[in-house]
Amino acid sequence: MTALVPDPVPLGPPPGDPRAIAALAGRLDRAGLLLGELGEQVTADGGAVPSWTGRDADAATARLLRAGALVREAAEGLVRAGTRLALHADLLEDARGRLARQRDAQEEDFAAAAARLGGVQDVSGTDTSGALEELRTREAARRRVAAAIREEVAEDAAATAAVLAGAGAVAVGAGRAGDGSAVLRHLAEVLPGWREVLMAQRGRAFAATLLADDGAVRQEQAARELLPEVGDPAVAAAVLTGLGPAGFRDVLRRLGEGSLSSGSALARVMAGVLGAPVPLADAAGVARVREGRLVDPGDHHTLDSDLVALGMGVVLAAGRGSPAAGPPLTTVREWGRQIVARERALGAERIVDHVRPGPAEAPPGDPLEEVLVRLATADDPAPAAALLRAVPTWSLLLERTWDDDGAAFAALVGRAAAEPGDVAVRAGLSALAVGLRDDGDPAGWTVDRGTAAAITPALAEAVAARPEVLTAPLLRDGGPGGDDRTLLRGLGYLGADPAAGPALDRGVAEAAVGLRGADHTGARDPAVAVIAGYTAVREYGQRLVHALDEFAAQEHAVHQQRITELLKAASDSVTAVRVAVAAVAVVRDLDGTWDGGRDDGQHLPVSEARRATGGAAGAAEAYAQVAGVLGTPTAPVSPGTDWIGLALEVVPGGDRLRDVVEQVHEQLTELWTEHREDAAGG
Structure with missing residues (x-):
C-alpha cells in the first residue's frame, strides 16, 4: 500500500478582528473620559443653578445631580467596557500570533516529512523512515494547542460580553425598549x-410569548418581529428548546385550528426555526422537539392529535419552495408515519375530513399530502423510500x-425509486393485492x-429497474409459493x-435477455420460466380487472335493490305505487340485476x-405453476330479471297468487328430487 500524508490540522485564526476591537476600545475609552468630564461639569458646585432660588431651584438641582450621576455611571461603564475590550483585543492578537507560529511550524514539518519520504519507501509503498508517524504526532500536538487557544479566546469573549452587558445596563434602563439595538448589533459584529x-x-423571549398564550394577535406580532432572524442557529435552538415538546405540540395544535394559515408569520417562523441548523450543544434538545411523538393514534376522545397533524401540514405548506425552511427530512418522514398511523386508527378517514372547521376558519390543507410533496x-x-x-x-x-388526484403520491413513488433496494417496491406491489380472494x-x-x-x-418503472423483483418469485425452486401470491397478484x-404494462414488459424482456446469457444447471431454463410465468401473471391481471368491474357493478346493483325494497315496503298499502316501483325497478335495473360487461381484455392462455x-x-409447466398460485378471478354474473315476480306484482291479488305459485314450485321440486333418487336407485 502507498503511504498517505495526513491532511494538515486547520490552524486558521479565531473569529474576531483584534484591530477593530482595539479601535472600538479606544473610542469607548475616549467617550468615557468625555462623559466623565461632562458629569463633573453638570454636578459642579453641587448642581446649584446660578440666580435660581426657591423650590424650582431645588428641583433643578436635584435633576442635575441625578443626570450627573447617570452620566458618570455611563462613563464608568464605557471605561470598563473599553478596558475589557482592549484586553480581549490583546488576547485575540496574541492568539493569532501563536496560531501563525503553529502554521509556520506545520509548513516546515510537512516539508521535512515530504523530503524524508522522497526515497525511503520500500517496494510495498510503506513508509519505513518514521516520517509519517512523527508528522502525525506533531499534528496531534498542534491540534491540542489550537483547541486550547480557541477555547481561551471563547472564554475571554464570554467574559467580555458579560462586562459589556453590565456596562450597558444603565443606558438600556434609561431608554425605551430597542434604543440600544444599534449598539448591540455593532458589538455583535466585532465581538465573538x-x-x-x-x-x-430573542428566541427565548419569543418562546415565552407563545407559552404565555397572550392571544393570536400578540403572537402574530411577535412572530413578525422575529421573522428576519428565524434562520439563525441560536434563535432556532432557543425557540424550540424554549417551547419544549409540549409547547411545540400546542403551537402546532393552534396552527391546525384554522385561524392562522400557512401564510401567517407564526407558521413561517415555525417553518424557519425547524429548518435552521442548530448548535451542537442544543442538538439533542431540538431533536426531542422535532421528532417526538406529537400525534397519538389512539386518541379517541379529543381532536387534539388531529389538530396537531393539521398544524404539521400548515408548517410544511409554509416552507414550500424553500429548501432551507421546514423540518429536516427525517422529521418530515416521522411526521408522515404518525399521520398514517392516525388515519389508520380512524378507519382510513382523512384527518382533514375528520376535523370539520368552523364557518369562520380557513379550510386546512391535507397534512399527509404536504408530507408527500416535501419528501x-x-x-x-x-426518506421517501423509508416512508414506503x-x-x-x-x-x-x-x-x-x-386533493391533487394522487400527483404527490406518484411523485413520492418516483423519488423513492431512486434509492437503492427493493423493499419499498415489493411493499407497493403487495399492497395492490392485499385483501383479494382467490376468485378476485x-x-x-x-x-x-x-x-x-x-x-x-x-x-x-421502479419494478422494471429492479429485475430481481420480477424474476425472484418466478425462479424459485419448485415455482412460486404462497408467500409470493400477494406480490404476484399485485404485479398482475x-x-x-x-x-404501466409497457414498462413491465420491457423489464421482463431485459431480464430474460440477461438470463439467456447466464449459465444454468437446473432442470429448467430460467429465461423460459420468467417469460412463461409472467405470461400467467398478465393473464391473471386481465381477468382480475374484468372481475373487479363486475363486482363493482354487482355492489351497485345490490345497493340500488335495497333502496327499491325500502320503497316497496313503504308503499305496501298503496297498490298502484307498489306496482309502479316494481316496474321501474325492472326497467331501470334497480332489482338487483345489472348489464354485465364484456371481458374485452387481452387473453393470454398457456399457448x-x-x-x-x-x-x-x-x-x-412454468405457466401452470404461477397460474395455480395466483388463482382464477371469476366475474359474478347478473341474475335474470324476475318477470314472474313483476307479473304477480301487477296482477290484482298477486300476493295470494304468489303463495300458490311458491307452493306449487316446492311440490314440483320435491317430485323431481324423488324421481332422480328413484332413477339413481334403479
Missing part, C-alpha cells in the same frame, strides 16, 4: 460570541383519496382504483394498466406462453 447570546435571548421534492430519496417500506403504509395511501372477490380489498391508477406508471394488477418462448420445453 455576543451575537449568539443576543439571538438566544418527493427532496434531493435525498432515502411497510405494506400497511402503502395500503393506507392507496385506500384514501387525494374484492370483499377485503381497500384499494381506491383511481388512486392506484395515479401511481401505477411510477411503480412500474399493475401490468393490466395500459399506462401464448409457448409462443412467447418459441415452444421451449418447460413453458407450460
Whole structure:
C-alpha cells in the first residue's frame, strides 16, 4: 500500500478582528473620559443653578445631580467596557500570533516529512523512515494547542460580553425598549460570541410569548418581529428548546385550528426555526422537539392529535419552495408515519375530513399530502423510500383519496425509486393485492382504483429497474409459493394498466435477455420460466380487472335493490305505487340485476406462453405453476330479471297468487328430487 500524508490540522485564526476591537476600545475609552468630564461639569458646585432660588431651584438641582450621576455611571461603564475590550483585543492578537507560529511550524514539518519520504519507501509503498508517524504526532500536538487557544479566546469573549452587558445596563434602563439595538448589533459584529447570546435571548423571549398564550394577535406580532432572524442557529435552538415538546405540540395544535394559515408569520417562523441548523450543544434538545411523538393514534376522545397533524401540514405548506425552511427530512418522514398511523386508527378517514372547521376558519390543507410533496421534492430519496417500506403504509395511501388526484403520491413513488433496494417496491406491489380472494372477490380489498391508477406508471418503472423483483418469485425452486401470491397478484394488477404494462414488459424482456446469457444447471431454463410465468401473471391481471368491474357493478346493483325494497315496503298499502316501483325497478335495473360487461381484455392462455418462448420445453409447466398460485378471478354474473315476480306484482291479488305459485314450485321440486333418487336407485 502507498503511504498517505495526513491532511494538515486547520490552524486558521479565531473569529474576531483584534484591530477593530482595539479601535472600538479606544473610542469607548475616549467617550468615557468625555462623559466623565461632562458629569463633573453638570454636578459642579453641587448642581446649584446660578440666580435660581426657591423650590424650582431645588428641583433643578436635584435633576442635575441625578443626570450627573447617570452620566458618570455611563462613563464608568464605557471605561470598563473599553478596558475589557482592549484586553480581549490583546488576547485575540496574541492568539493569532501563536496560531501563525503553529502554521509556520506545520509548513516546515510537512516539508521535512515530504523530503524524508522522497526515497525511503520500500517496494510495498510503506513508509519505513518514521516520517509519517512523527508528522502525525506533531499534528496531534498542534491540534491540542489550537483547541486550547480557541477555547481561551471563547472564554475571554464570554467574559467580555458579560462586562459589556453590565456596562450597558444603565443606558438600556434609561431608554425605551430597542434604543440600544444599534449598539448591540455593532458589538455583535466585532465581538465573538455576543451575537449568539443576543439571538438566544430573542428566541427565548419569543418562546415565552407563545407559552404565555397572550392571544393570536400578540403572537402574530411577535412572530413578525422575529421573522428576519428565524434562520439563525441560536434563535432556532432557543425557540424550540424554549417551547419544549409540549409547547411545540400546542403551537402546532393552534396552527391546525384554522385561524392562522400557512401564510401567517407564526407558521413561517415555525417553518424557519425547524429548518435552521442548530448548535451542537442544543442538538439533542431540538431533536426531542422535532421528532417526538406529537400525534397519538389512539386518541379517541379529543381532536387534539388531529389538530396537531393539521398544524404539521400548515408548517410544511409554509416552507414550500424553500429548501432551507421546514423540518429536516427525517422529521418530515416521522411526521408522515404518525399521520398514517392516525388515519389508520380512524378507519382510513382523512384527518382533514375528520376535523370539520368552523364557518369562520380557513379550510386546512391535507397534512399527509404536504408530507408527500416535501419528501418527493427532496434531493435525498432515502426518506421517501423509508416512508414506503411497510405494506400497511402503502395500503393506507392507496385506500384514501387525494386533493391533487394522487400527483404527490406518484411523485413520492418516483423519488423513492431512486434509492437503492427493493423493499419499498415489493411493499407497493403487495399492497395492490392485499385483501383479494382467490376468485378476485374484492370483499377485503381497500384499494381506491383511481388512486392506484395515479401511481401505477411510477411503480412500474421502479419494478422494471429492479429485475430481481420480477424474476425472484418466478425462479424459485419448485415455482412460486404462497408467500409470493400477494406480490404476484399485485404485479398482475399493475401490468393490466395500459399506462404501466409497457414498462413491465420491457423489464421482463431485459431480464430474460440477461438470463439467456447466464449459465444454468437446473432442470429448467430460467429465461423460459420468467417469460412463461409472467405470461400467467398478465393473464391473471386481465381477468382480475374484468372481475373487479363486475363486482363493482354487482355492489351497485345490490345497493340500488335495497333502496327499491325500502320503497316497496313503504308503499305496501298503496297498490298502484307498489306496482309502479316494481316496474321501474325492472326497467331501470334497480332489482338487483345489472348489464354485465364484456371481458374485452387481452387473453393470454398457456399457448401464448409457448409462443412467447418459441415452444421451449418447460413453458407450460412454468405457466401452470404461477397460474395455480395466483388463482382464477371469476366475474359474478347478473341474475335474470324476475318477470314472474313483476307479473304477480301487477296482477290484482298477486300476493295470494304468489303463495300458490311458491307452493306449487316446492311440490314440483320435491317430485323431481324423488324421481332422480328413484332413477339413481334403479
